[in-house]
Amino acid sequence: MPVSDASTARSRRRHRTEAAILEAALDVFALHGFRGATLDQIAEGAGMSKPNLLYYFASKEEVHARLLGDLLDHWLAPLRAIDPGGEPVEEILRYVRRKLDMSRDYPRESRLFAGEIIAGAPRISDFLVHGLRPLVDETVGLIRGWTAAGRLAPVDPMQLIFSIWALTQHHADFAAQIAIVAPGDRAGDPGAFLDQLYRRLLTPEAAAERIRAG
Known part of the structure; x- marks a missing residue:
């Protein structure tokens, strides 16, 4: 696969993963508020591990701000x-x-x-x-x-x-x-x-x- 195609594929995968995290986070924040929400809840909703989520967003604050x-x-x-x-x-x-x-x-x-x-x-x-x-x-x-x-x-x-x-x-x-x-x-x-x-x-x-x- 050419470098440009590989880069495009990685970018699309990242976009899909971030979208899944944000969708799950919206559910969690809407239900529990900022203080009650946790990264574990968001990761579970997105179907991934917390360490994997932290690869895309460094903190709960960053997800909320996004x-x-x-x-x-x-x-x-x-x-x-x-x-x-x-x-x-x-x-x-x-x-x-x-x-x-x-x-x-x-x-x-x-x-x-x-x-x-x-x-x-x-x-x-x-x-x-x-x-x-x-x-x-x-x-x-x-x-x-x-x-x-x-x-x-x-x-x-x-x-x-x-x-x-x-x-x-x-x-x-x-x-x-x-x-x-x-x-x-x-x-x-x-x-x-x-x-x-x-x-x-x-x-x-x-x-x-x-x-x-x-």
Whole structure:
């Protein structure tokens, strides 16, 4: 086998092995948190020995940092996708749906992120300061501009964003509670509920009607 082909094969094997380790680690960290997770658990989940795992990652911290690094840009994508030139209510509702979809499709990642925040964000504080906060500030400014132009009902932009995070990520972070309290289809359709909730809150005509009715 030519040297270049052998090198490519080794690179592919390494990529597959690292992917298997990260997949197992995501399960372990999502279930046990950073403090409760061990390299033995991750190695067992990946179907390898701990010494073999340490050939690819030097520590639990390195595995965790890699998972968080892969997650963070993905986590900001729905907020970045809000279009300043779009129709304001629909843009915010699309953001709500994207966040809800992420909670459904990436529950382990959501719990990984939540666990890091609950622990005080020791490994992602720079990301929160330099990545998340500027984007949130930009979105707050956009919402204020839409409100000033009469295209959105008056609303506290920061609390609006916080409420969207809470109401969408709840479906990942508290999935066990939902399954017990509302088993089967008793929980209803969260997407339809959130669409109705935020549409009534944000549409100027709906807000004006509530004021007249009150």
